[in-house]
Amino acid sequence: MIVLGKLHKFTKLELEELNRSFSKINLVAYDNVEPKEVIENIKSIIEKERVRLIVLNTLAKVPNEVVDFLTSLEIKGIKFITISSFLQKYLNKYYIPSNMRNLSFLSKIKPYSKLNYILKRFIDYTISIPLFVIAIPVMAYSAYKIKKESPDAGVLFKQQRVGINSKEFTCYKFRSMRTDIDYRSDYTQESDPRVFPWGDFMRRTRIDELPQLINVLKGDMHLVGPRAEWSKLVQEYQEKIPYYNTRHIVKPGITGWAQVKYKYGANVDDAKEKLMYDLYYIKNWSIALELKTIWLTAKVVLGKKGL
DSSP states (O other), X not given: OEEESOSSOOOHHHHHHHTTTOSOOEEEOOTTOOHHHHHHHHHHHHHHSOOOEEEEOOOSOOOHHHHHHHHHHXXXXXXXXXXXXXXXXXXXXXXXXXXXXXXXXXXXOOOOOHHHHHHHHHHHHHHHHHHHHHTHHHHHHHHXXXXXXXXXXXXXXXXXXXXXXXXXXXXXXXXXXXXXXXXXXXXXXXXXXXXXXXHHHHHHHTGGGTTHHHHHHHTSOEEESSBOOBHHHHHHHHHHSTXXXXXXXXXOEEEOHHHHHSOOOOSHHHHHHHHHHHHHHHHTOOHHHHHHHHHHHHHHHHHTOOO
């Protein structure tokens, strides 16, 4: 594969995933490079390696001679694709343009149709109610362990989170951190001193999320959707990430496509990466995608890979 330009900077996780589909990823400079030089660079790579895809990773205008050259390569079985289409097809994420004047992509991100919403609520109830009943012993034991290991506060952690249409609601979780330690960070870090032993286990198995089933049954959340973020962080993200508020056209979820496809967010850059997955999920929602997300969540829980 050849990536032409550097508009989108691939993360380490993305490159690891792409390496499973492509034997080698070649980066070719495009900005401030003459068309003839670009063509020669591509030819040089094709002569040495088997290339089947060229990604146009640039906002710059592609000259006619480069377009003609890329078109001629299609006859040889080498296709070219825009970065937006590439991210959706191969990485299951939606490209967010950095150009704030380009609002055309927003028209493609719409709330669920009435039928899809009914289907989502049906999945919410058919999974959440049995899961809640089955999890009662686990939740009772968790309450006991929390009070034993961290008696400094209550069992439940309640926080105002941002939901659909940017409306706030009270989100419930099992408390996994001590409250008697001063720690100046809005994010939970690895080896966070506030997390007590059972709290760490709950976070890694996502047992701490079980009380959110109440939010699902109340209608605040879906089982699957964008993560319900703290209102303070949402305000920061909206100021620094273009189009961040778009994710609030649907209800948040206990788990989500971004949560199973990307690591735990620890800064604004991570939040932007996760937004790309959230927008992909909203745009491409289907029962198959819903069930796939639930299945991947189950694998994370069983593998204790949560954070």
